[in-house]
Each structure stands twice: as structure tokens, then as C-alpha cells.
Amino acid sequence: MSQTSPSHTVFPPIAFIGGGNMASAIMGGLIRQGVPASAITVIEPFEAARETLKTNLGIDSLPAATEALQSAQLVVWAVKPQSFKDAAVPVAAHTRNALHLSVAAGITTDSVAAWIGTSRIVRAMPNTPALVGKGMTGLFARPEVDAAGKALIESVIGSTGEFTWVDKEEHLDAVTALSGSGPAYVFLFLEAMTQAGVNMGLSAEQSYKLAVATFAGGSELAARSSESAEVLRQRVTSKGGTTYAAITHMQEQKLPEHFIEAMRKAEARAKELAQEFGR
Ligand SMILES: NC(=O)C1=CN([C@@H]2O[C@H](COP(=O)(O)OP(=O)(O)OC[C@H]3O[C@@H](n4cnc5c(N)ncnc54)[C@H](OP(=O)(O)O)[C@@H]3O)[C@@H](O)[C@H]2O)C=CC1
């Protein structure tokens, strides 16, 4: 199931713990939906990050947890996995009646529940295209989250793009390896394709433009087509032609196998983060 949110949602007061990259992407989505900056409370100790929030989104943030958090009906946790436990200590006492949404990679909802003293938790794995409303987020809800809570989460996350619910929490580690980290794989391919274009005599600017448009066009074609990626690939690959030469080399070098193995490493790292920084 993949959806976006209805546009008529009324959002309650929302607090963010951590105001970095991912928090900013979600706050940007909320503001695009018409949520006033004054309805968002942010706890962010890093002064430069607070200034960025003010400049980019018009949001005032606080350097440390205060009673202001008590008005929040939804608390979004967007701190690094290694900071989560410490960040929870001053926040927990103010937010036990709120619904909680964690975007931290690897950290299980069992750990979060132990730290914040409530089990009304949804765990999410978004990605940075949320910054431009093209995010993809995996969601998992604990049984204590009711339909209204899930609907609120869908509205918040839907403001950043698409989402899909998973039934098993462990599947969020796979989502992390795929779409959470995935934009970085796309950017790595863009870098390599751009470099290849430059090596063949194109300007860096033109080469990058060609590579970005090719990713966007290929993704759009796949999204709109009823045919599989394999069939779409075969349509580009004329027997004995240029694509055949490139794809044959990639397959001989076991590029797909290496890619699949790399994503396994990402999934394994998510599980390690749970061990290292969970309760
Ligand atoms: N970036 C991505 O593509 C994705 C990230 N995530 C997850 O999102 C979370 C945040 O990542 P990201 O936004 O990239 O990280 P950032 O470092 O950009 O943001 C985290 C922010 O939290 C602040 N912080 C640290 N300690 C506290 C505290 N005690 N209270 C409040 N804020 C605190 C940090 O400040 P300081 O710098 O001073 O420590 C930092 O500004 C991570 O758990 C990550 O796994 C999930 C999906 C994708």
C-alpha cells in the first residue's frame, strides 16, 4: 500500500527532538501543507542548526527540553541513533501523553518505549527526497497506536511524499537499506555516470544534466509502466548494441550481486545500531 495524505488535514501541535536534515525535511512538508511555524516546537542543541531552521523554515527552536513540550500531541524523534537515549531523558517527563514518531535508523520501538515511558510509538524510515516532496517512507506502528494515531502519522509523513506500512518491525531494517539509504546509491551512480561522460569528452555540467535526467526519466517510466524493470531494460538493450556491451560488462563483473550484498551490509548495520545504541 503506497499513499499520499489528504490535503485537508488539521494538524495538532507537533514537537521535533533534533532539528537536522531529516527533521527539516519533514517540517518543510508540514509547512507546505499550511502548518504555521508557531505550531512546531523544536529542541535542537546545535546553534548553527537552529539558525538554519530559522532562515530556511522560519521556525524558532529551543536549545534544550522545556515544559513547552507538554502541548505537543505528536513528538517526532529525529536525532542520531547514538544520541537517542540521552536525548530522551529530559523530554520523556513532558511527553508521556503524546503520540511518538521515531525516524532513527535501527533503534527499536522496544528501546524507545523503555526510554520515553509510553508505547504509543510509530517507527518510520523516510528518505531525503522528502525535502522536495518526493520522499518514500516505511512505517511500523506498535499495537498501542489507534486508527486516529495512524491517520495523523499518515498526514505528517504524507506531506513529504509516499509511504508504505510494514507489518513486522524488522522489515524497517530492509526499508532502511533500500529506500532510506537508497538516495545515496543514486547519487553514487550519478557521480560515476557523470565522470564517465567527462572521460568521454563531455563537459561536467552537460554530463551531470544527462545523468540526472536519465535517472528521473527511467524512474518515471518504471513508475508509469505495467512492465517489469527487466522488460524495460531489455527494450533498451539491442542485441549486439551499445547497451548490450555495457550491461554484459556489468554482469560479468557481478555488479548486481555486489549491489545486493552492499544492501545486506546496510541492513546488518541497522541491526548493529540497535545492539550498540538500543537499551
Ligand atoms: N539523513 C537521512 O537520509 C536519514 C536519516 N534518518 C535518521 O534520522 C535521524 C537524524 O538524522 P539526520 O537528520 O541525518 O541527522 P542530523 O545530524 O542532521 O540531525 C540530528 C540533530 O539532532 C541534534 N541533537 C543531538 N542531540 C540532541 C538532543 N539531546 N536533543 C535534541 N537534538 C539533539 C543534533 O545536534 P548535534 O549536531 O549538535 O549533535 C543534530 O542537529 C537519524 O536517527 C537517522 O538514522 C532516517 C532516514 C534517512
Ligand SMILES: O=C(O)[C@@H]1CCC=N1
Ligand atoms: O545512513 C544512515 O544511517 C541514515 C539512515 C538511512 C539514511 N541515512
